[in-house]
Amino acid sequence: MTPADSTTAGTGAGSQPRPERGPDRGTDPAVLERVSVAIGGRPILRDVDLAVRTGETVTLLGPNGSGKSTLVRALTGLLPLARGSVRLFGTPLPDFEHWHRVGFVPQRSSATGGVPATVREVVGSGRVGRRRLLRPTSRADRRAVEAALDVVGLADRAAYGISQLSGGQQQRVLIARALAGEPDLLVLDEPTAGVDLPNQRALAEALARLKERGATIVLVAHEIGPMAPLVDRSVVMRDGRVAYDGPPLTQEVAAHTHHAHDLEAPEGDAHDHVPHVSSPFDWERRTRP
């Protein structure tokens, strides 16, 4: 791809200079500088430097427990930083206010709650970042929801109950929810885990359409699968540090990194770094700084 190609591909938010053009990165969608994150006092991420440029699609790879989710949660302000800084669109995280520019698909998050909800309602909740308080749903809200449903190919399921959909379709609903906010930066944490191949293809198509519009995508993935053609850059995490940052790894290499390390990875559940808290009144500080 030549630089000329890439500028025509990016419309709207995508008109920023590409990295090869020069050092003007003041408004890059996401910049992490020497970021360390501790959970329950134990350092998990250490000294992570990462800059995601406008219009770029970056995959975060790495074995289970290597800190991909932690990185993504620090990037979206869900976890406090122990050290370092995160800038979103040029603004340091504590001062960042334009949250509607960021779309997030949390890992293993469930679309179903204790009360039934339709696909349209769940996707509609993606508009909260753009809605004003105590105002009815606007026409723009409705249009964005329909467009998001269209992108993930679920327009014909809008009136279905969420629990009537398969796991892969529910995952697509969550992506549509993030898209409904019309984000410039989309962060997805393992959207393809446990999703069958046709649904993975549908996901890849949805992301491709988004990429065409100039959105920046940070994708945490276990298996890249059908997403491979979209990827501009790969970042491999290993034990809380960046082990590789460069051109997209082929599936093989990525898989190799992955499996080789899987064997060394400590066994146990997600809490293996921190002892369990055993009194009901003990708690960890998890608030935003």
Next chain:
Amino acid sequence: MSFLDLFALDFMQRALVAALLTGLAAPAIGTFLVQRRLALLGDGIGHVAVTGVALGLLTGASPTWTAVLVAVLGAVLMELIRERGHTNGDVALALLFYGGLAGGVLITGIAGQGAATLQAYLFGSLNSISSEDVWFTAGLTAVVLVVTLGLSPQLFAVASDPDFARVAGLRVRAYNLLTAVLAAVSITVAMRTVGLLLVSALMVVPVATSQQLARSFRATLLGAMVVGCTASVGGLVLSAWLSFRVSVAPGPTIVLLALAMFTATWPIGVWLRSRSRLMAPFPEVSATPHRSPVEHPHEHGRDCGHPAVPHGDHVDYVHDGHRHAVHGEHYDEH
């Protein structure tokens, strides 16, 4: 005095107004609690509010006021424990429940009041509602309803996925605290009619009833309010009618009526759910082994009685643990 004469009585009219308001507010906020799988939070707040009532009896202040105050404090405390707490958060909540109830009973005793006084607050009472109480509860209910319905897009987003809501820029913590406070307020509103020990039923049972039939969140919310109103007004009238013969508190009548409505809709819900499960499309897996059964004695069709489940571009007929797809003259196993 006949049954209809009852409605001419001041205290009965006040009780009806209070019941109507309770029936609207409790299920509205209850829907969001059920969405967050915190159905029992209301019960906990109710128990803590008993201490509030007792403090009112002890100090001579209005028990409604002290109940609101203590319930709000308790709700905020519970929300903070739940938010920060680890796996044992539910134990912490349980400690608070029992402390609230035991403290309330103890303080009532110290205040020199008998069990009968407390009973009116625990299970509701028709004639304990003063006219200030009605105005007070009406005002509170209006606030609860306006805030709950007005902020429902935000509350829904926070209740269904707090991480997503936070990245969308919502102050999740503030909304969670708001939900807890609204729950506490609607519980104290419901205290006079349903009583503190049964109030949570009015936050949960109408929602459970409504979701048997509803598929959307909005329909569940509105349906729960309809069920809640019907149950609380109907239950109040029923208990007034019964009170000619036996002494019954309105609380149990209201709750049993709500449960009866749930029992009536539940079989329909079971049927709807099982049908939607059976008719859910099969996943489209690309490489299906093409295997034809040797012989098939039966011709599948629209009225053959076997569920025809969508599968990609065709339908599979489900029978005897098979999925048969028509392929020319024969059936394929899918």
